[in-house]
Amino acid sequence: MDEKSITVLIADDHPVVRSGLKALINSIGDFEVVADVADGESAIRETQLLRPDVVMMDVQMPGVDGLEATRRIRAALPDTAVLMLTMFDDDDTVFAAMQAGARGYLLKGAEQEEIHRALRAVVAGEAIFGPGIAARVLGYFSTPRPNAPVAFPELTPREREVLDRVAAGQRNAVIAKELFLSPKTVSNHMSAIFAKLSVADRAEAIIRARDSGLGRGSAS
Known part of the structure; x- marks a missing residue:
């Protein structure tokens, strides 16, 4: 060099x-x-x-x-x-x-x-x-990871967390605030979720998520 x-x-x-x-x-x-x-x-x-x-x-x-x-x-x-x-x-x-x-x-x-x-x-x-x-x-890497199956394994953990909050009725601005992310990052996660789940819009994503048990937390 x-x-x-x-x-x-x-x-x-x-x-x-x-x-x-x-x-x-x-x-x-x-x-x-x-x-x-x-x-x-x-x-x-x-x-x-x-x-x-x-x-x-x-x-x-x-x-x-x-x-x-x-x-x-x-x-x-x-x-x-x-x-x-x-x-x-x-x-x-x-x-x-x-x-x-x-x-x-x-x-x-x-x-x-x-x-x-x-x-x-x-x-x-x-x-x-x-x-x-x-x-x-x-x-x-120092935190033990559970082996239990998760809903939508094609999603990243953060994408599942965002989807769970969307299914609970939270809007992007609230999700961004509570997860300490920028609104743009949340929007990027939503675009990735739509693509990976092959859904057309937020409403369809919510239906898929709730059918899989997500969104049971309280909405903000």
Whole structure:
């Protein structure tokens, strides 16, 4: 690595974020940004063309999102590391990124030194997470998991929790407040639930959920 620059591709749909990251990374010295793109499809295409050492990937982008782009990049180019840099800090997104093959997960707002250290770590084959994320990952794996069957196993735990609250009559704003999520994150979970359950709307999702025993808690 000392003989050549570590090459980086940036994927983020916000031009200001891409510009800032590009300036930051190029200023490090032995790093070089070889491309910056605004969506997952472009990230996949440019990564296959340029074969960078690491891709800095946002989660939510138009078209192909960062999680699917990560899966496809890691399947095609296992030597290319992916470092997620995003505003999403909920457990489901973190673990989905890990399952997709990301080697690191940082939140936007990370300090320059933290980004620098994370880039070096993932290129070296290490897994690295921001401090708050790391604590939650460790807590997740240290907590015993029951083996009882659950309703809708195709849903993530967070999606089931959201669906349970929807079936109990809660609106998205209330769910967001009680689960400490942004309304946009709740909306994203609902879109995923509709797709996975093959339902057309909220009413149909509620019927499916209640038929499976969800929604028995008190509505807020």
